[in-house]
Amino acid sequence: ITMDNASNCDTMMARLEELFQAENIPFDRDGNRIRQIREYADALSLDPIGGIRTAVGALHKSGQRRCDLRDVIIEGNKSAEKTWPDKVDFIQPLQLLRDVDTRWSSTFQMMGRYLYLLLGIDLFCAHPRREELVEHRISETTHGVLQDIHQVLEVPHTTQELLSGDHSPTASRALPVYERLIVTWRRFQELIPELAHYIGVGIAKLEEYVVKGRRSQIYALAMLINPSYKMEWVSTHWTSEDAIQAKEWLRGAMLSYQHEKRKLSTAPALHRKNTMPILNIVDRALRAQAHGADHLDGLLHVQRCSSSVATASSSHSNTPAPDPSPMSTPHEMTDAEKAAQEAEELASDLRVVDEELRRYLEHGTLQGAERDISLVKFWESKVFIYPLLYRVALDVLPVQASAVPCERIFSSARETTTVRQNKLNPALLKVLQILKFLYKQERLDFTSDWIANPDDYATEGKLTSAAIRELLDAGKLTELR
Numbered sequence: 001i002t003m004d005n006a007s008n009c010d011t012m013m014a015r016l017e018e019l020f021q022a023e024n025i026p027f028d029r030d031g032n033r034i035r036q037i038r039e040y041a042d043a044l045s046l047d048p049i050g051g052i053r054t055a056v057g058a059l060h061k062s063g064q065r066r067c068d069l070r071d072v073i074i075e076g077n078k079s080a081e082k083t084w085p086d087k088v089d090f091i092q093p094l095q096l097l098r099d100v101d102t103r104w105s106s107t108f109q110m111m112g113r114y115l116y117l118l119l120g121i122d123l124f125c126a127h128p129r130r131e132e133l134v135e136h137r138i139s140e141t142t143h144g145v146l147q148d149i150h151q152v153l154e155v156p157h158t159t160q161e162l163l164s165g166d167h168s169p170t171a172s173r174a175l176p177v178y179e180r181l182i183v184t185w186r187r188f189q190e191l192i193p194e195l196a197h198y199i200g201v202g203i204a205k206l207e208e209y210v211v212k213g214r215r216s217q218i219y220a221l222a223m224l225i226n227p228s229y230k231m232e233w234v235s236t237h238w239t240s241e242d243a244i245q246a247k248e249w250l251r252g253a254m255l256s257y258q259h260e261k262r263k264l265s266t267a268p269a270l271h272r273k274n275t276m277p278i279l280n281i282v283d284r285a286l287r288a289q290a291h292g293a294d295h296l297d298g299l300l301h302v303q304r305c306s307s308s309v310a311t312a313s314s315s316h317s318n319t320p321a322p323d324p325s326p327m328s329t330p331h332e333m334t335d336a337e338k339a340a341q342e343a344e345e346l347a348s349d350l351r352v353v354d355e356e357l358r359r360y361l362e363h364g365t366l367q368g369a370e371r372d373i374s375l376v377k378f379w380e381s382k383v384f385i386y387p388l389l390y391r392v393a394l395d396v397l398p399v400q401a402s403a404v405p406c407e408r409i410f411s412s413a414r415e416t417t418t419v420r421q422n423k424l425n426p427a428l429l430k431v432l433q434i435l436k437f438l439y440k441q442e443r444l445d446f447t448s449d450w451i452a453n454p455d456d457y458a459t460e461g462k463l464t465s466a467a468i469r470e471l472l473d474a475g476k477l478t479e480l481r
Helices: 007-022 037-045 048-059 063-078 104-116 118-125 128-136 140-162 171-191 193-214 217-224 232-237 240-266 281-299 306-317 335-362 368-372 375-380 387-396 404-410 426-441 465-474
Strands: none
Touching: 037 140, 037 193, 048 063, 048 104, 048 118, 048 128, 048 140, 063 118, 104 118, 104 140, 118 128, 140 171, 140 193, 171 193, 171 217, 171 232, 193 217, 217 232, 217 240, 217 387, 232 240, 240 335, 240 387, 335 387, 368 465, 375 387, 404 426
16 A cells, blocks of 8 residues: 555554454555655655744744634634544643754754644634635645654653753763664664664764763763663673773772772871861861860869979989980882882782672672662762772762753853853852752752652552552551562
């Protein structure tokens, strides 16, 4: 059967497949279909996305026109059985969106909103008093092309949203998500062969980025310290040479921290760096009060020392100072002894590193509901179990896979650098923007834990992780069977 690529043709072919199979007649919805490639190519060459952009501008030309479009959709919902097709019961009266040249996601969102409101737009443009808008109506073939493009762009859009979080580490997911994106797009090349060439351009660019990412030490460290991946994902998807190199990078980072730790433990007390955390004002005040009280109690039992000053000074005034002994001079090590000592220390540090890394890898990866754990909380609980890996995690976890969080922080910098504050120091501006973003995100919300997920209370199917935790907290163990 030869037909175009409209969605109603897909529905018809699926229905025909059901009818033929009921009569035991071999038929396949894809194998027995010949798509009109020429019409599809013609629609694709007419720049359908540009046509949507023009149509959105025309429909947004005035506030009255936007209100009229909204009223048409609302009136259509009142008689949905007569106005909309069988599978459409309700259309939300939303506004059309414009795209931005510098962000492709806005184009994806513009297309999605236009396709969602397409039935209302067609009804609005078909009115006799709006003849100037008739040219913005699209054909069934163009509609199918737009649906295909929107479906293709949905994959990288979802990937970008996944890696643009600003409250959790995302670098460990970057390469696995990109490779999953490549696999999905390759399936789309088979599913939508008309766009296979354009999808292939994106796949080639992604593969180039992934190859460069495998050479990046930070990506490797981020994945290895993720308890859901460790070495399993790297060993499966990378070559053996790249996997070995990733493990060596982790060993090298751990070795540097072990070397620093050994130096601090062997350094004299006077030269050690104070690693105690800075106390807040309340803790310092309480400690000072306790110290003052102890000192006051100790003064009650102090003996007078002024009467023995003369005796003590006279008894020691004529005592000659001892001559420096030649045996007190420290022995200076030769180059061979220094090299031997360094080799011994290196071997000792490597044993410590390998032992900790072995325990970490042998423990296995997180499975099931355990994968939902926060990486920050996970490493907070492992600070004494894996001290060296914990230090590596402190350096790696703050790294984000996308620059979107930084863009969110500094997008409102124009409001900070006003006319009266146009000479702010760049460092001060950075601090102000981070603090402003932080305080905006930490508004008090006493109902955040009250929001329930409908899936947690479903009576059929598998229990969700949240439902299991709630039953365990309530002691209802019998309901978990």
